[in-house]
Amino acid sequence: MIPFKKYIQDIKPYEPGKPIKELQREYGIRSVIKLASNENPLGPSGKAISAMRKAIREVHLYPEGSCYYLLTRLSKELDLDPAHLIFGNGSNEIIELLARGFLSEGDEVISSEMTFLVYPILSQVCGAKFKAVPMKDYRYDIEGILRAITPKTKLIFIANPNNPTGTYVTAGEVEDFLSKVPENVVVCFDEAYVDFVEAEDFPKMLAYVKAGRPNVVVLRTFSKAFGLAGLRIGYGAASKEMVDYLHKVRQPFNVNSVAQAAVVAALDDSFFLWRTKWLVVRGRKYFYRKLKRLGLEYLPSQANFILIHMKTDGQEVYQYLLRQGMIVRPMVAYKLPDWIRITIGRRSQNAQLIRLLKAYLSEKV
Numbered sequence: 001m002i003p004f005k006k007y008i009q010d011i012k013p014y015e016p017g018k019p020i021k022e023l024q025r026e027y028g029i030r031s032v033i034k035l036a037s038n039e040n041p042l043g044p045s046g047k048a049i050s051a052m053r054k055a056i057r058e059v060h061l062y063p064e065g066s067c068y069y070l071l072t073r074l075s076k077e078l079d080l081d082p083a084h085l086i087f088g089n090g091s092n093e094i095i096e097l098l099a100r101g102f103l104s105e106g107d108e109v110i111s112s113e114m115t116f117l118v119y120p121i122l123s124q125v126c127g128a129k130f131k132a133v134p135m136k137d138y139r140y141d142i143e144g145i146l147r148a149i150t151p152k153t154k155l156i157f158i159a160n161p162n163n164p165t166g167t168y169v170t171a172g173e174v175e176d177f178l179s180k181v182p183e184n185v186v187v188c189f190d191e192a193y194v195d196f197v198e199a200e201d202f203p204k205m206l207a208y209v210k211a212g213r214p215n216v217v218v219l220r221t222f223s224k225a226f227g228l229a230g231l232r233i234g235y236g237a238a239s240k241e242m243v244d245y246l247h248k249v250r251q252p253f254n255v256n257s258v259a260q261a262a263v264v265a266a267l268d269d270s271f272f273l274w275r276t277k278w279l280v281v282r283g284r285k286y287f288y289r290k291l292k293r294l295g296l297e298y299l300p301s302q303a304n305f306i307l308i309h310m311k312t313d314g315q316e317v318y319q320y321l322l323r324q325g326m327i328v329r330p331m332v333a334y335k336l337p338d339w340i341r342i343t344i345g346r347r348s349q350n351a352q353l354i355r356l357l358k359a360y361l362s363e364k365v
């Protein structure tokens with residue numbers, strides 16, 4: 001008998017958004033728009049592309065295990081000592097390092113329901129129990145999370161802004177929360193979408209790291225605003241002690257050389273970042289206006305996506321849109337069967353999605 005672990009066999013694998021090529025193959029459609037995985041519709045920055053071209057010539061060599069140049073560049077960008085930073089193969093890898101570093105069978109992890117599905121998966125891989133606290137008005141219930149803490153709690157995940165709701169936890173809520181959380185519980189603030197935030201009461205989490213909070217870890221990624229999802233690179237910011245500890249868990253060459261070079265260059269392309277944020281901010285407003293006109297409810301979002309209440313089977317809407325060459329995200333896995341999540345795209349892509357939703361609704365009546 002192969003010693004499969006029951007708690008691993010019980011895991012429901014993560015289902016990513018449908019790739020464009022898969023839809024082209026399956027449906028024989030050539031023109032496909034993907035607004036499903038919160039990617040950057042502008043592609044990567046030109047500066048990053050040039051840096052990648054150069055870096056490719058050296059892929060016969062192992063990457064720098066310490067990410068030296070990237071570490072120096074990012075440390076300057078964030079005004080944070082390099083010892084506070086650790087890079088990962090996507091910010092997903094930092095989630096994994098935290099799980100492997102802190103969890104054993106029987107431990108508990110707390111987060112919210114309707115949040116990033118990688119938290120329960122990576123907790124379960126380590127045999128930990130994942131507690132999903134119900135949301136309040138589609139927002140993290142911070143008080144509820146505090147009440148759920150037990151002596152077995154090792155890790156808390158807070159996606160801020162949250163995926164898939166786009167809602168956020170305020171600076172005041174975080175301040176109060178951190179004053180009450182026991183110091184032996186690691187709290188991970190996942191800021192994958194922080195570059196799209198406009199809310200003025202959004203917390204400044206790096207200040208907690210700078211102030212030396214030992215149990216706070218902040219995650220960021222280059223997959224979203226920086227348009228580098230395919231390279232798999234993100235980072236964690238935390239106390240020096242925490243970063244040293246997580247380095248012991250990672251593989252020696254966990255971040256590839258092309259990704260390292262691309263991010264160094266992308267950090268210099270502030271115009272690209274500005275264009276991306278502008279596209280998202282303008283796109284959010286466009287969708288709010290059009291969705292209201294279509295009579296559809298949505299959650300105001302601080303991220304580059306919007307959750308839309310279709311008031312009907314979201315899977316059916318998803319399938320309808322697929323047949324028209326438009327990939328969005330159905331929300332069944334998040335226990336939101338009547339909703340779909342759409343990524344803000346380019347202006348013409350957004351308009352096409354609105355046209356298709358309008359056509360769907362008129363066919364329904």
Ligand SMILES: Cc1ncc(COP(=O)(O)O)c(C=O)c1O
Nearest residue numbers: 090091092116163192221223234
């Ligand atoms: C909340 C959240 N955290 C982390 C990630 C993963 O990002 P990365 O591509 O850096 O692994 C995502 C990606 O969808 C996300 O939505």
